[in-house]
Amino acid sequence: MSLDPILFMGGSGAIGHQTARALRAAHPDVPLLIGGRDLAKARQAAEEIGGAQGVVIDSTADDLGLGARPVSGVVVFYMDHAMAGLRYAQKRGVPHLSISSGIFEIAPEIATYMHMPDASPIVLGYEWMAGATTVATLSCAQAFIRVQEISISALVDEQDTGGPTVASDFEHLNKMLPAALTRRDGVFVWREGEDSKASFHAVDGTQIEASGFSSIDVVGLATATGASDVQFNIGIGVSSTRRQGRPMSTEIIIELAGEDLNGKPLRTRHAVVHPTGTAPLTGLSVAMLLERLLGLDGHPSTPPGLYFPYQLLDATVYLQRLRQEGGELRQLQLQ
The missing domain is CATH 3.40.50.720 (NAD(P)-binding Rossmann-like Domain)
Incomplete structure (x- = not known):
């Protein structure tokens, strides 16, 4: 056309x-x-x-x-x-x-x-990542009849700066809004100070120190799934691939809890991984x-x-294109 x-x-x-x-x-x-x-x-x-x-x-x-x-x-x-x-x-x-x-x-x-x-x-x-997180999360949520908790943890490699404009934008966001929008018990709240601190396990199991981030993903996912607890945290450090002696990557850990299609308790843990970082x-x-x-x-x-x-x-087409680029939505063991 x-x-x-x-x-x-x-x-x-x-x-x-x-x-x-x-x-x-x-x-x-x-x-x-x-x-x-x-x-x-x-x-x-x-x-x-x-x-x-x-x-x-x-x-x-x-x-x-x-x-x-x-x-x-x-x-x-x-x-x-x-x-x-x-x-x-x-x-x-x-x-x-x-x-x-x-x-x-x-x-x-x-x-x-x-x-x-x-x-x-x-x-x-x-x-x-302009939809990479939400698309993958909602795909994982299809295993649930009811989603109660969503925890998103993004690991950005310290070498993955994304260029001066991206760095400037992050500096602006952190300066203007140090508190992190979060949903707890069905209510939207702002985490700040000690309450905004968090930690999560990377793809390779390494514990990563993180802090809350006000991503619009929180609002979208809470609305789309009805989950009463939704949080988003970011950690900056060494990506799992680089700890293994390979080039840096970016990873997004997605943890869900709720009830499966038969109404039984279910917890899942997945990761979106791209082998060449945030920009691609x-x-x-x-x-x-x-x-x-x-x-x-x-x-x-x-x-x-x-x-x-x-x-x-x-979601199906998106994840297929992600795999063609060498990335994947990977199921992880529960921690």
Whole structure:
């Protein structure tokens, strides 16, 4: 199918490159606009990606400085506090996907959507790894008739920085919201101080010190499953593969408790693992979201609405693509 270019705002970084790689693997001819404040940097990234063009983004202009240039979708890889990308996408009726906002920063996006609900599809793409966590968790939850507890523990290798923009975004999130949104006994609370400290066991069994993180995954998973207890913790250290003398990886530990399909108590433990880190896993998620939004997967394009990534990503197809990249959803022994 013929497609106008997809605009990558801030697409010159690691996640932008990995998104382009994953998208091009399935759809080699998809054109891209790599937008940024520095034209030279944007052009260099576009040249490295191939089949792309670098452009300057002016966030103060209604047309982003792009004039009448047509686009088929907008992906924002940095915190767009001005909502410039979202307003631009709505005016043109094209999909919008942002991956870098925090759970406390969704109000502007929701308000913008509420005033123009029929303009275009909008994806709140700042779940951890843009849907990798929620899609896998909900797949594991199919073994339950009732989910009571969900504990997500993300291990980020200390060598897996994701680039300066990602580091800056994390610094911003930690500064603005040191407390961690958590669900306990059916009530949403904020963990802070000593209460936010946690630990978990990595894939290889090593105990990892962690702290609570306010991920929108908590809200989505609590709503989707009805679980009364949902928490998200992050630990930064040495990944299991690197402790075994291999290159770094990223891993997400998923622990569920509740009742199985026969009503008996059940606890499970799984891990999402990607062998080359956070950027490729996030890039895969963003690429597959674009495929679904634009109908590149052979199904009708996504209608206007406000979506979590897990509402758009087919779990079976997602996990299959993850395996093709060398990753997996692995069942672990209970600790």
